[in-house]
Amino acid sequence: MSALRIFAAGWWMNMKQLTRSALFVFTSLIEPLIMATIAFYTAKAGGKPEALFYMAIGAGVMGIWSSTLFGSGGVISWQRWEGTLELLVASPPPLLVIVVPLTIATATIGIYSLSATLLWGWLLFDIPFHLAHPVLFAIALPAGVISMGLLGLLIAATFVLYREANALSNMLEFPIALVTGLLFTTALLPDWSHPIGWVLAPTWAVRAIRDAALGGSPGFAIVLCLVLGAAYVVLASWFLRVLEVKAREKATLSLA
Amino acid sequence: MNSWLRVFLVGGVIAYRGLFNWLRPAHYFPTMLGGPLFQILFFAYLGRFANAQSDEFYVVGNAVQISAMAGVFGMAITIGGERWTQTLGPLLATPASRLAIFLGRALPNLLQGVIVSTFGFCVGRLLLDFHPALASVPTLALIVVTTVASCTAFGMVIGAFGLRLRDSFMVANPAYFLMLLFCGVNVPLDVLPDWMSAISRCLPLTHGIAAAREVAGGASLGSVGGLLGTEALIGLAYAVAAYLLLRFFEEESRRRATLDRM
Numbered sequence: 001m002s003a004l005r006i007f008a009a010g011w012w013m014n015m016k017q018l019t020r021s022a023l024f025v026f027t028s029l030i031e032p033l034i035m036a037t038i039a040f041y042t043a044k045a046g047g048k049p050e051a052l053f054y055m056a057i058g059a060g061v062m063g064i065w066s067s068t069l070f071g072s073g074g075v076i077s078w079q080r081w082e083g084t085l086e087l088l089v090a091s092p093p094p095l096l097v098i099v100v101p102l103t104i105a106t107a108t109i110g111i112y113s114l115s116a117t118l119l120w121g122w123l124l125f126d127i128p129f130h131l132a133h134p135v136l137f138a139i140a141l142p143a144g145v146i147s148m149g150l151l152g153l154l155i156a157a158t159f160v161l162y163r164e165a166n167a168l169s170n171m172l173e174f175p176i177a178l179v180t181g182l183l184f185t186t187a188l189l190p191d192w193s194h195p196i197g198w199v200l201a202p203t204w205a206v207r208a209i210r211d212a213a214l215g216g217s218p219g220f221a222i223v224l225c226l227v228l229g230a231a232y233v234v235l236a237s238w239f240l241r242v243l244e245v246k247a248r249e250k251a252t253l254s255l256a
Numbered sequence: 257m258n259s260w261l262r263v264f265l266v267g268g269v270i271a272y273r274g275l276f277n278w279l280r281p282a283h284y285f286p287t288m289l290g291g292p293l294f295q296i297l298f299f300a301y302l303g304r305f306a307n308a309q310s311d312e313f314y315v316v317g318n319a320v321q322i323s324a325m326a327g328v329f330g331m332a333i334t335i336g337g338e339r340w341t342q343t344l345g346p347l348l349a350t351p352a353s354r355l356a357i358f359l360g361r362a363l364p365n366l367l368q369g370v371i372v373s374t375f376g377f378c379v380g381r382l383l384l385d386f387h388p389a390l391a392s393v394p395t396l397a398l399i400v401v402t403t404v405a406s407c408t409a410f411g412m413v414i415g416a417f418g419l420r421l422r423d424s425f426m427v428a429n430p431a432y433f434l435m436l437l438f439c440g441v442n443v444p445l446d447v448l449p450d451w452m453s454a455i456s457r458c459l460p461l462t463h464g465i466a467a468a469r470e471v472a473g474g475a476s477l478g479s480v481g482g483l484l485g486t487e488a489l490i491g492l493a494y495a496v497a498a499y500l501l502l503r504f505f506e507e508e509s510r511r512r513a514t515l516d517r518m
Contacts, residue, residue, distance in 0.1 A: 022423070022426055023423070023425060023426065023429065026426070026429055026430065027429075030430060030433075031429075031433055034433045034434060034436065034437050035433075037437055038299075038302075038436060038437050038442050038443060039302065041437075041443040041447050041448065042302055042303060042306045042308045042442065042443060043306045043308075044447055045306065045308040045309065045443065045444060045447045046303075046306030046307040046308035046309075047307070048306050048307065051305075051306060164280070164282040164283045164286070167282065167283040167286040167287045168286055170286060170287045170291050171286035171287060171290035171291045171294070173291070173294075174291065174294035174295050174297070174298040175290075175294040175297075175298075177298060178294060178297055178298045178301065183298075183302055183305070184301055184302055184304075184305030184306075185305065188301055188304055188305060189301070
């Protein structure tokens with residue numbers, strides 16, 4: 001019960017903090033609209049109007065990914081800079097229980113991106129917003145968001161060991177969007193890149209959301225979102241334990 | 257003249273080393289080369305998926321645009337950085353020529369932009385279907401240098417807002433991403449609505465990218481002279497605007513005593 005309370009409080013607190021950050025609002029709201037507009041005009045230039053809704057969903061999920069990457073990549077470093085990391089580590093609950101709601105919050109903010117992108121497409125580009133399976137869409141969206149938030153947890157847990165974490169955040173936005181097929185099918189990519197996409201949550205999140213919206217069978221993708229999410233939690237838990245022990249041993253917890 | 261040149265060259269180099277001391281290889285490679293590499297690949301594959309344009313279109317557009325990493329973000333950090341490191345006050349208290357100070361700080365960013373852009377073209381040549389004739393390389397290089405200079409001048413305008421705004425990245429970030437849309441980087445200008453095309457013709461990169469595409473397609477320097485001249489003039493206009501804005505914000509911040517206020 002207390003874990004649930006920690007989750008709710010941490011999630012809500014981080015949501016409020018993130019929505020107060022102009023830079024974060026830009027990343028999760030304005031940037032996806034720019035990317036979506038480029039995608040819409042690219043589809044228009046290529047004479048592929050049928051791809052507009054496909055791309056609108058992809059651009060929205062890309063916004064969720066950008067929020068997660070940017071927000072989760074720095075979540076532990078920000079606590080360190082604010083001087084709250086030692087307090088969080090010293091508190092009785094496991095560090096994992098404290099960090100999970102923070103990274104889920106970064107992915108949740110990304111729902112702004114998806115909503116804004118779909119609304120943008122509908123208002124300015126006459127992209128019809130028709131969900132083939134509304135109920136499955138309502139399941140696929142949270143499953144996708146949670147799986148990406150848990151990927152964010154893994155990112156948070158591993159990036160903290162790397163001093164130049166923000167540089168990695170800067171770099172990873174496009175490659176992950178590329179190999180996970182957020183805006184285009186991965187069939188265009190070389191075969192060797194496909195397994196990389198399979199272990200990344202955005203691959204299955206976008207497939208689940210797309211299949212639910214455009215008409216398909218999102219069940220398998222939803223299940224994979226949840227399975228991958230669970231795997232990320234296990235890995236992140238191990239990384240966080242290693243980090244905590246190392247930081248305590250070397251007395252480097254507060255050192256950036 | 258000697259002191260002007262010293263402030264321009266030595267001052268510029270020392271300021272760059274000081275303000276970008278955090279730019280170690282572990283930071284430089286992912287940010288300045290890794291990110292741009294994947295940006296080029298991403299848009300080239302997006303174009304393939306939509307059957308929109310050739311790889312050459314995306315390689316040239318993005319290889320030139322990624323110079324804005326240095327031109328726009330670099331200049332925002334350069335001018336904002338003087339404020340964060342509390343050196344802006346002493347710097348502006350000196351009688352040194354403001355033109356020499358700020359142009360000197362722009363020069364290393366311009367060179368960085370050329371390096372990043374060159375890397376982008378090489379990536380396109382190695383990984384995508386981009387095979388310009390060897391004879392076009394010197395002309396392409398001239399266009400890239402002109403366009404990067406123009407983009408850096410635009411970055412100086414963005415940086416000038418760093419004297420007034422708490423966070424110049426709030427201008428630099430949208431500027432960088434809007435360039436992807438407006439400057440003909442990934443979308444041909446004739447596909448954009450008229451009002452967007454009109455804006456794009458006033459921005460840096462647009463004419464340079466168009467010239468580079470023509471040259472990569474086999475055109476001569478003479479045939480793109482108009483585009484290149486327009487790009488240079490736009491760059492000059494932004495440089496003048498940046499200088500005027502910097503002087504204006506300097507005067508304003510002296511008057512309101514807000515120079516070092518974060």
